[in-house]
Amino acid sequence: MIVDLGSYVQVGGRPAVRFERLLPAPIERVWAAVTDPEQLPAWFPSQVRYEPRVGGEITFLGDPNLPEPPQVDRVLAWDPPHRFAFGWGGDEIHLELSRTEAGCRLVLLNVLVSADTAARNATGWYGCLGELDKVLQGIPSDGPHSQPLADFWPLHDAHVAAGLPHGAWIPDEVLAARPS
Structure with missing residues (x-):
């Protein structure tokens, strides 16, 4: 059974998906698991390097769904062990x-x-948070991209059925794994 799919919300007039665990x-x-660059790849979809301060540079590598070269953005919030936010x-x-x-x-x-990215991203975060739960329980994780591609579709369809906007680009290999 699929539980706690997350919710679709508005933040400052922008669409968002929100999960609580x-x-x-x-x-x-938990702070170490969500901020330590050595622990992040076990649950987060990219390798991450960053300067731990507001305004610091954050770099994302190795995500098969991000274009190369590495993506660079900024740290938006840094308040250990309570808040970490980034572009x-x-x-x-x-x-x-x-x-x-x-x-x-x-x-x-x-x-x-x-x-229109809400259902797609919520599906991805659902899987990522499942991997984070494994990490915190001491269960080995091969990372969020280790899930069978066909597992994406029941979750995505559940998000759509729950009313999350959808229609954004989905990688070709994930589309090809959609059951008939």
């Missing part, structure tokens, strides 16, 4: 952490350039 790990552990190809990614009695609450907000 309650994680049974200390905030410091990403016109989008913004905001990660907010807060302590809970059982561990940590993580909110991932992807502010979008275009509303």
Whole structure:
């Protein structure tokens, strides 16, 4: 069963997808997993290098869905261990952490350039957050691009059925994996 698909929201008049996860790990552990460039590839779709300060440069490498050469953007928020935000190809990614009695609450907000990317991006983030959960549980992860391409479609269709805007570009190899 698919649960917690995330939600479609507006942020400052821009479309966005928002996910919230309650994680049974200390905030410091989650902060390391979402900010340490050595840990990010286990769950985030790119290798990341950045200057840990507002306005610092952030570089993305190795994402098969980003054009080469490496993409460069800026850190938008840096408040350890609570907030990390950055630009990403016109989008913004905001990660907010807060302590809970059982561990940590993580909110991932992807502010979008275009509303029609909502279902596609939400599908991707759903998979990424599943990989993050594995990392925090100590389960080996081959990263978010290790999932079978056909697994994309049931989630994407569930996002569309939930009312998320859709119609954005999807990589050819993912399109080819759509069940008939």
